[in-house]
Amino acid sequence: MCGIFAVHGINAPSADRTRFIACSKMQRHRGPDWSGCYVGKRSVLVHERLAIVGVDTGAQPLVSEDKKLILAVNGEIYNHVELRATCPDYKFKTHSDCEVILPLYKKHDKALCGLLDGMFSFVLLDESVEPPRIIAARDPIGITTLYQGWSSKRPGAVYFASELKCLVEECDKIISFPPGHVYDSKDDSTTRYYNPPWLNEDADDAAIPTKKADLKLLRESLEAAVRKRLMSEVPYGVLLSGGLDSSLIASIAARETEKVAHAQYEARERRQQEIQNESPTPPGAVIVSEDTTIASWPQLHSFSIGLENSPDLLAARKAAHYLGTIHHEYVFTVQEGLDAIPEVIYHLETYDVTTVRASTPMYLLSRKIKAMGVKMVLSGEGSDEIFGGYLYFHAAPDPKSFHQECVRRVKNLHTSDCLRANKSTMAWGLEARVPFLDKAFLDVAMNIDPKEKMFSKGDKQEVDADGCPKMEKYIIRKAFDVPEGEKKEQFSDGVGYSWIDGIKDYAESVVSDELLAKAHERWPKDTPDTKEGYYIRDVFEGLFKSEAAAETAVR
Structure with a gap:
C-alpha cells in the first residue's frame, strides 16, 4: 500500500505545489520508499510509495503514454495479469500491478472499478477532456483508507487523501469516502459500483440466502484468496494469534510459500545445470541465481505479540510449532502500551475505544516486523463478521436476524478492524493483506444459508453426524477439518487481560468524576460515557482540533 493525496478544481495549481506536497508528507510513513508529484491544469496529485510489486519500475503518479491520464493508487490489484491481457493494444511502461487501471479506464470508463480484484483507493485524472475530469474510488469493503474533503476557501475544489491528517488544515468539511463507491467530477456524483445481492442498503428488505454450504468450494475459495495475496517481490509474513482465523491463513500461506520456494529451487537447479552444460564450471564454484521474489525467505515467518504469558502468545507458539513457521513473538508491558496510545490515536485518526485498545499491540508489533525487513503481512480480519463468530451471535432469534447482523458487521468493517489493520501497520510502512475479505470468497461465504x-451454547449446542459440536464458525472449521478450539478472544483480550484493565486504571487516574459528568457539555455529539472513552477522546481532540476531523470518527 501507499499514500495518495489529490486536489482537483483549483486555479494556478503550480503555485500550491509545495503546500500540497507538505500536506502529503504527513502520511509519508505509508510510503517511505519514494514520493512523486504531478501538477496538471487544475489538479495536483501526490503519491507516497511503499514498493511491493514492480519495485524498480512502479513509481507514481503513473502517466499514460499520451500524457493525458494520470493515476495515483494506494493498494494492490491481484488480477492485474489477467486484466493486462484484455488490453493488448496498450503499451505498459511499468511492472506495477496498478498501471492496468489506465487502459481499463479508456475501455470501460469508471465501470472499471467492478473489474478490479484487490484492495485499493485511487484517484485518476483525465486531462483529455475539458474541463479536466477526475474519478476516485475505494475498494468494496474499505480495506484501504480514503478521505474526501472540501474547503470553503476554494469553492468547487475537491480533496482526497489516504489519511485524515493531510486534510485537516485545508478542509472544513471531511468525510470518510464510502467503500465500494466511485466519485466522478463530471457530474459531482458518488455512486455505488459494488452491489452484490447480499449487500443490501435496506437490510429489512434484503433477500436471505438459501444456498447450502459447499465446504469444498469454501475451502478452495479461501485458499485461492491467500494464494493471490502472496503476490510480492519483498519478504512477507503472517500475523498469528493462535486463534482459528489467523491459524487458517498461516496454514495456507505456509503451504503455498513452500510450493513457491520449491519451484524456485528447481528453477535455479535447472538454470545451474544449463549454465554448466554451456560452460563447465570449476569444482566448488557457486552459481548465484538472478531470481528474486521470496528466495531469501523460503520458509514462512509468523509474528505474535502479547503481555507476558498472554493467551495469544501461548496459542500462537503452539500453532507456529504445528505449522512449522519460523516464529517471532514480542512481549510488551502495559506501560509501553500506555506510552504508545497518543501515537496510536494519531495514526488511527479515531477515538473509538475498542479500536484503540486492539490497535495498540498491533502498532507495537508492526514496528518490530518492519525492523526485520518485512514489508507485507497476511492477517485474519473479517472472519468473525462473515460467519457470525462473536459469541453474542448465539442469541440470534432467527436466520434472518443472524444474516442481517453479519451484513451490518461486514459493511462496518472499514470503521473498525479494517481501519485498525490498515493504519496500525502502515504507521511503519508495513502492508497488511486480508484474505477473508477477498471479493470471490465473500461471494461464496455471504451467500450461504445463515441457518x-x-x-x-451450553446444553442447547448441537452436534453434526460426525459428533463435532456446531460451535461458532462451524462451517469454516468443518471446511478445513479444524477441531474445536479455545474460547474466542477479542484481539485486545487475547494479548493479555491486564492490558484493558491497565488502560481503564490509567484513565481513572487522569479523568476526574467532575470532568466525566460534564463530558456532554464539551462533546454534545457522541459523548463518551466512561473515563477511558473521555481520555481517548481528549487525546484525539488534542491531535485533531477541527470539528470536521471529529465528524469522520462518529459511528
Missing part, C-alpha cells in the same frame, strides 16, 4: 452459520 448453517447459526450455533448454540
Whole structure:
C-alpha cells in the first residue's frame, strides 16, 4: 500500500505545489520508499510509495503514454495479469500491478472499478477532456483508507487523501469516502459500483440466502484468496494469534510459500545445470541465481505479540510449532502500551475505544516486523463478521436476524478492524493483506444459508453426524477439518487481560468524576460515557482540533 493525496478544481495549481506536497508528507510513513508529484491544469496529485510489486519500475503518479491520464493508487490489484491481457493494444511502461487501471479506464470508463480484484483507493485524472475530469474510488469493503474533503476557501475544489491528517488544515468539511463507491467530477456524483445481492442498503428488505454450504468450494475459495495475496517481490509474513482465523491463513500461506520456494529451487537447479552444460564450471564454484521474489525467505515467518504469558502468545507458539513457521513473538508491558496510545490515536485518526485498545499491540508489533525487513503481512480480519463468530451471535432469534447482523458487521468493517489493520501497520510502512475479505470468497461465504452459520451454547449446542459440536464458525472449521478450539478472544483480550484493565486504571487516574459528568457539555455529539472513552477522546481532540476531523470518527 501507499499514500495518495489529490486536489482537483483549483486555479494556478503550480503555485500550491509545495503546500500540497507538505500536506502529503504527513502520511509519508505509508510510503517511505519514494514520493512523486504531478501538477496538471487544475489538479495536483501526490503519491507516497511503499514498493511491493514492480519495485524498480512502479513509481507514481503513473502517466499514460499520451500524457493525458494520470493515476495515483494506494493498494494492490491481484488480477492485474489477467486484466493486462484484455488490453493488448496498450503499451505498459511499468511492472506495477496498478498501471492496468489506465487502459481499463479508456475501455470501460469508471465501470472499471467492478473489474478490479484487490484492495485499493485511487484517484485518476483525465486531462483529455475539458474541463479536466477526475474519478476516485475505494475498494468494496474499505480495506484501504480514503478521505474526501472540501474547503470553503476554494469553492468547487475537491480533496482526497489516504489519511485524515493531510486534510485537516485545508478542509472544513471531511468525510470518510464510502467503500465500494466511485466519485466522478463530471457530474459531482458518488455512486455505488459494488452491489452484490447480499449487500443490501435496506437490510429489512434484503433477500436471505438459501444456498447450502459447499465446504469444498469454501475451502478452495479461501485458499485461492491467500494464494493471490502472496503476490510480492519483498519478504512477507503472517500475523498469528493462535486463534482459528489467523491459524487458517498461516496454514495456507505456509503451504503455498513452500510450493513457491520449491519451484524456485528447481528453477535455479535447472538454470545451474544449463549454465554448466554451456560452460563447465570449476569444482566448488557457486552459481548465484538472478531470481528474486521470496528466495531469501523460503520458509514462512509468523509474528505474535502479547503481555507476558498472554493467551495469544501461548496459542500462537503452539500453532507456529504445528505449522512449522519460523516464529517471532514480542512481549510488551502495559506501560509501553500506555506510552504508545497518543501515537496510536494519531495514526488511527479515531477515538473509538475498542479500536484503540486492539490497535495498540498491533502498532507495537508492526514496528518490530518492519525492523526485520518485512514489508507485507497476511492477517485474519473479517472472519468473525462473515460467519457470525462473536459469541453474542448465539442469541440470534432467527436466520434472518443472524444474516442481517453479519451484513451490518461486514459493511462496518472499514470503521473498525479494517481501519485498525490498515493504519496500525502502515504507521511503519508495513502492508497488511486480508484474505477473508477477498471479493470471490465473500461471494461464496455471504451467500450461504445463515441457518448453517447459526450455533448454540451450553446444553442447547448441537452436534453434526460426525459428533463435532456446531460451535461458532462451524462451517469454516468443518471446511478445513479444524477441531474445536479455545474460547474466542477479542484481539485486545487475547494479548493479555491486564492490558484493558491497565488502560481503564490509567484513565481513572487522569479523568476526574467532575470532568466525566460534564463530558456532554464539551462533546454534545457522541459523548463518551466512561473515563477511558473521555481520555481517548481528549487525546484525539488534542491531535485533531477541527470539528470536521471529529465528524469522520462518529459511528
